[in-house]
Amino acid sequence: xxxxxxxxxxxxxxxxxxxxxxxxxxxxxxxxxxxxxxxxxxxxxxxxxxxxxxxxxxxxxxxxxxxxxxxxxxxxxxxxxxxxxxxxxxxxxxxxxxxxxxxxxxxxxxxxxxxxxxxxxxxxxxxxxxxxxxxxxxxxxxxxxxxxxxxxxxxxxxxxxxxxxxxxxxxxxxxxxxxxxxxxxxxxxxxxxxxxxxxxxxxxxxxxxxxxxxxxxxxxxxxxxxxxxxxxxxxx
Numbered sequence: 001x002x003x004x005x006x007x008x009x010x011x012x013x014x015x016x017x018x019x020x021x022x023x024x025x026x027x028x029x030x031x032x033x034x035x036x037x038x039x040x041x042x043x044x045x046x047x048x049x050x051x052x053x054x055x056x057x058x059x060x061x062x063x064x065x066x067x068x069x070x071x072x073x074x075x076x077x078x079x080x081x082x083x084x085x086x087x088x089x090x091x092x093x094x095x096x097x098x099x100x101x102x103x104x105x106x107x108x109x110x111x112x113x114x115x116x117x118x119x120x121x122x123x124x125x126x127x128x129x130x131x132x133x134x135x136x137x138x139x140x141x142x143x144x145x146x147x148x149x150x151x152x153x154x155x156x157x158x159x160x161x162x163x164x165x166x167x168x169x170x171x172x173x174x175x176x177x178x179x180x181x182x183x184x185x186x187x188x189x190x191x192x193x194x195x196x197x198x199x200x201x202x203x204x205x206x207x208x209x210x211x212x213x214x215x216x217x218x219x220x221x222x223x224x225x226x227x228x229x230x231x232x233x234x235x236x
Contacts, residue, residue, distance in 0.1 A: 001229040001230060001232070001233040002233065003233045003234065003236075004218075004219050004230075006174075006200040006218045006219055007174065007200055007219070007230075007233075007234060009172050009198045010038075010172050010174060010198075010200070010234055011234055013171060013172060014037050014038045014039065015039050016039060016170055016171035016172055017038045017039055017040075017170065017171070017172045017173070017174075018038065018039060018040040018041070018042070018166065018167045018170045018172070018173040018174075019038050019040070019041045019042075019173075019174055019231070019234065020040075020041075020042045020043070020044055020062075020163055020166060020167070020173065020174070020175045020176075020185070021042075021043055021044070021175065021176040021177070021227070021231075022043070022044065022045055022159070022175075022176060022177040022178060022179065022181075022182050022185075022204075023043050023045040023047055023052065023055075024045065024046070024047065024146075024179075025146075025178040025179055025204065025206050025208070025224070026176050026177055026178050026182075026204045026224060026227050027043075027176075027224050027227055027228065037234075037235055038234075039170065040062055040166065040167070040170065041060065041061050041062065042061055042062030042063065042064065042166055043056060043061060043062070043063055043064065044064040044067075044068065044159045044162045044163055044166070044175075044185065045064070045065055045066075046065075046066060046067055046145065046150070046181055047065055047066070047109075048065045048066055048070070048109045048110040048111075049063055049064070049065035049066070049070045049071060049072055049077045049110070050065075050077065050110065051065070052065055052072075053072065053077075062166055064159075064162045064166065065077075065109075065110070066109055066110060066111050066112055066152065067152075067157055067158050067159055067162065067181065067184075068080060068157040068158060068159060068161050068162030068165075069083045069110075069111045069112065069152065069153065069155070069157050070083065070110060070111060071162070077110075079110075079111060080155060080157055081155075082153070082155055083111050083153050083155060083157075084111070086111065086140070086152075086153035087110075087111060089138050089139070089140065089153075090111060090112055090113050090140070090151065090152070090153070091108070091113075092138075093113055093134050093138060093140065093151055094106055094108050094113040096134070097113065097115055097130070097134075100130065102115065102123065102126050102127055102130045103115035103116055103117060103123060103127050103148075104116050104117050104118065104119050104120040104123055105118075105119070107148075111152065111153060112150055112151060112152030112153070113150070113151050113152075114145055114148050114149070114150045114151075115127045115130075115131055115148055115149050115150075115151070116147065116148040117147055117148065118146070118147040118148065121147075124147075127148075127149055128149060131149040131151060134151060135151060138151075139154060140152060140153065140154065141153070141154045144180065145181070146179060146208060158181070158184040159175075159177075159181060159182060159184045159185040159188075160184030160185050160186075160187045160188035161184075161188070162185075163175060163185045163188040163189070164188045164191065164192070167188075167192060167197070170197065171197060171198060172197065172198040172199070172200075173189060173192055173197055173198075173199050173200075174189075174199065174200035174201070174202055175188075175189060175200075175201065175202065176202040176203075176204055176221075176227050176230075176231075177202070177203065177204065177213065178203065178204040178205070178206045178208075178209050178213070179206075179208065179209070179210070179213070180210050180212075180213070182213060183210070183212060183213055183216070186201045186213070186216050186217075189201055200218050200219060201216055201217045201218045201219075202217060202218065202219045202220075202221065202227070202230065203216075203217030203219070203220040203221070204220075204221055204222075204223060204224065204226065204227045205220055205221065205222050205223060205226070206223060
C-alpha cells in the first residue's frame with residue numbers, strides 16, 4: 001500500500017510522532033512491535049484495559065480503556081482520578097440490570113456497564129428508558145454505544161481527553177477509528193492542529209461507520225484489513 005500524503009510527515013519524523021487507534025472495528029490485531037519505530041503507539045478503546053492487555057502482545061503500546069477511564073502506567077492498571085469511587089455504583093446498576101432482564105446482554109466492564117440489544121432489537125426502547133432512569137437515580141451518565149447504552153461515571157472522560165493527554169509534546173499525531181465514540185478523538189486532533197501539531201484523521205469503514213466520521217476523515221480505509229495495511233505502510 002502506498003503511503004497517503006497526510007502520513008508522509010509521520011514516516012519522515014517518527015521520533016516526533018504518535019500513532020493511536022481504536023480497537024473494535026478498527027484493528028483485528030496490532031502490527032508486531034510498532035513501538036520500535038514511532039515515539040508513541042497506543043490504543044484508546046471502549047474496552048477495559050484488562051481486555052487490551054490480554055489481546056495486544058506488544059509491551060510498548062500505550063493502552064487506554066473505557067474511553068480513558070483507565071490506562072496502563074508502569075505496567076499497572078490505573079483508574080482516572082475520581083473513577084474508582086463509582087465502582088460500587090456501577091456494579092449495583094449491573095446487578096439491577098441482570099435482575100430486571102431488560103437488556104439482551106449486560107456487559108460488566110471495570111468502571112462501567114453496557115446494556116446491549118444487538119441480538120434482540122425489540123429491546124432497544126426498554127433499554128433506553130431503563131438506562132435513563134438509572135442515570136437519573138445514580139448520577140451515572142447514559143451514553144450511546146454500538147446498539148447499546150453504556151452507564152459510566154460522569155467524569156467528562158472520552159477518547160478525545162485521553163488522546164490529548166497521550167499526545168502531549170508530539171509534533172505529529174494520527175488516530176484511526178470507525179465509530180461515533182471516535183469522533184471525540186477527531187475533536188482532539190482538531191485542537192492539536194490549532195497548536196501547530198500535524199494531524200491525520202483516519203476513518204475505518206464499516207457498516208456502522210457514521211457519516212460524520214467519514215466526512216471528517218483525511219483518509220478512509222476499508223475495515224481492519226485496510227487499517228493494518230496502512231500501519232504496515234508507515235513501517236516501511
